[in-house]
Amino acid sequence: MDLHHDSSGEAQTDSHADLDFGPQADLRDPDLDGDTLREECGVFGIYGHSDAAAITALGLHALQHRGQEAAGIVSYDGTRFHSERRLGLVGDTFSRREVIERLPGNAAIGHVRYATTGATILRNVQPLFAELGAGGFAVGHNGNLTNGLTLRRELVRAGAIMQSTTDTEVILHLVAHSRRTNFIDRFIEALRALEGAYSLVCMTNKKLIGARDPLGIRPLVYGELDGCPILASETCALDMIGARYIRDIEPGEVVIFDETGAHSHKPFPPKPARPCVFEYIYFARPDSIVGGRSVYEVRKAFGAQLARESHPDVDVVVPVPDSGVPAAIGYSQHSGVPFELGIIRNHYVGRTFIQPTQAIRESGVRMKHSANRAAIEGKRIILIDDSLVRGTTSRKIVRMMRDAGATEVHFRLASPPILYPDYYGIDLPDRGGLLAATHSLEEMRELIGADSLAFLSIDGMYRAMGEPARDPAAPKYADHCFTGNYPTHLTDQSLVEPTQHQLSLLAEAS
Template structure:
C-alpha cells in the first residue's frame, strides 16, 4: 500500500487493491483514503500474494460509490482479470451501448469497466491480442494496468495524455503513475512508458509492443501544473523545477511593484518561489494551509469543494496587512479557491 500512499494526491474519493497469491485473487475496494482502510490489519492480511495492482480514485466518469471503485475484477473463461485505469475514455458510452446490445451487463458507471468487457468479448485467442483489440477500440486518455494469473500489462494511449512509469525493485517490475510511488518503496526508476506502448510482464521478463499508429503526443500540461507531486519526474522533467520556471516566466511576462509574493499552498508554492526569485520580491507564507484537508479541485461536488477551501486555507493576517501582495496559484479552474 505504500505506493498508493504516495499517489493519494491523484485521487481521494476511494481506493482499491487486487492481489494474486498463485492460486486465487483477493479484492479490497473501499471509499475513503488509503490510510482509512488499507492500514487495518484485516485488510492487509486479506491481500495475500506476490503481485498486485492498486488505484486511487478521482471520478472523471461515473459517480461516487463502491461499484465504481477500481481495480475492476472479473472471472473470464481463461481466468481472472483485474484492470485499473487513469484517464477518461471519450467514446465509452458509445462502446458500452454496443456491448449491451450484444448481451454485456455492466455493474458500474465507470468507463474503465468498458475495457474489461472488450477483453472478455474479444474473439482473439491469446490475452495480448485481446488486450490490443480492446485498447484499439477506445478513444481518449488512458494509462492502465491489468493483471492475470500469469502476467501484468501496462498500456498508455497513443497521445500520451497521462503518465505511466516503469520501475525495478530487486528484479521485480513496477508500474506506476508517478516516480514518487517508486521512491517510497525503494524502487529504481527505469523509464517512462512511451505513448502508444504496451508492456507485458511475465516470469520470463518484459516485452514491449506498439499496437497503435504513431501520433503526435498530447501530454496533459495539468500534470506539471497541478496533478503530479512536486518530487516526481514526469517525461524526464522534475515537476518542482517546471513549476518554478513557470513562476519565473510569469514574473518576466507580468512585472509588478509589490511588497511580498504569497503562494496559494500547496500546489502554488513552487511557482510563487520562482516568481519571487525572478522578480526580486520577498516570498512569504501569507496563507496557511490545514494539511488535514484534501485537494479541493478533485473533490466531488461544488458544496464539498467550497467547504474544503474554507477548512483548508486561512490568511496569515499579520504578514499581509497593509502590503501589496502578488498572490500566485498554480491554476484557476473553477475559481473556488480564488473566490475564497
C-alpha cells in the same frame, strides 16, 4: 461482498470484503474547493514480490493526491484473486494489517480514484475484476475514454451485462468479446477500439500488464524493486518504496511482465506524443519526474515566466497553498520580491468535518486557509496560484488578505485561462461553469476583488517548458483546456444533449 476466485473458476465469498467501512458522504465540497481542479486517478502494480499488497498500499499512499474518493487493491496468490475496495483514503483501510493479510500473493495492482465517469459508489471503485474464459483479469485505469459511452451502448446491445457505471468496465467486456485466441492479442484488440486517454495497469494469473494510449496523454512509469517490475502513475510512488526508476512507458506501448521477463509491444502506428500539460501545472506531485522533467522545476519556471510577463510593484509574493508554492518561488526568485507564507493551510480539515450552516459555509474557506497577518499587514502583495476554474475560492482568499491588512492584492495565475472542458480525466465544468470562458479579464478581476489580475500566456507556458513557443499546427502537449484543440475524437459528445449554454454558443458561431 467480494469473490475470491480459484483456478477452477469456483468462487468463495469473503464476508467482510467490499463493505462500506469508509465515509459514505459525497467527499466533494464545492463551497470549500470551488476553485480547484479535481484530480484524476492513480495506478500501481508489482509482479513477483512476496510483499506485493503491502508495497502496493505504500505506492497508493504516494499517489493519494491523484484521487481521494476511493482506493482498491487486487492481489493474486497463485490460486485465487483477492480484492479489497473501499470508499475513502488509502490510510483509512490499507494501513491496517488485517486488510493486507487478506491480500496474499506475489502480484498486486492498486488504484486511487476520483470519479470522472461513474458515481462515487463502491461498485465503481477500481481495480475492476472479472472472471473471463481464459481466467481472472483485473484492470485499473487512469484517464477517460471519449468513446466509452458509445462502446458501452454497443456492448449492452450485444448482450453485455454491466456491473458498474465507469468507462473502465468497457475494457473488460471488449477483452471478453474478442475472438482472438492469445490473451495479449485480445487485449490489444480491445485497445484498438478505445479513444481518449488511458494509462492501464492490469493483472492476470500469469502477467502484469501496462498500457498507455497512443498520444501518451496520461503518465505511466516502469520501475524495479528487488528485481521485481513495478508500474506506477508517477515516480514519487517509486521513491516512496525505494524502487529504481527504469523508464517511462512509451505512448502507444503495451508492456507485459511474466515469469519469462519483460516484453514490449507497440501495436499502434507512431504519432507525435501529446502528454497532458496539466500534469505539470497541477496534477503530478512536485517531487515527481514526468516526461523526463522535474515537476517542481517546471512549476518554478512557470512562475519565473509569469514574472517576466506581468509584474506589478509589490512588497511580497504570497503563494496560494499548496499548489501555488513552486510557481511563487520561481516568481520571487526572478523578480527579486521577497517570498512570504502569507496564507497558512490547515491540513487536518476533513471533508466531512462538519455540516455547517449556510452562514458558516460562506466563510468556509477559512477552515482550510488562514491569513498570516504578520507577513502581509500593511503590504502590497501578489498572490500566485496554479490555475483558476470558477473563482469562488479566489474571491474568498482575496477578501481574507484585505481583512488581514494587505493594502493591495494582485492575483497572478501560473497557467493560461481555462476556456474549455476536459474529456480525458479532469473533472472540469462545461464552458458555462468556467469563469474565463464567460467573463472578460476585467470582469474576472472585479469578481474576485483583486487590484489586478493576469494569467501566464500560452506561448509563455511553452517557453517555460523549453519550447520556443506553441506551434498551432503541431502542439507538443494536450493543451485543449486553454485552446480548444482536442487531441482525439470526442465521439461521446455527440450523444450528450447540449446544454442551453452550448446551444447559445452554437447560435453565436453560426
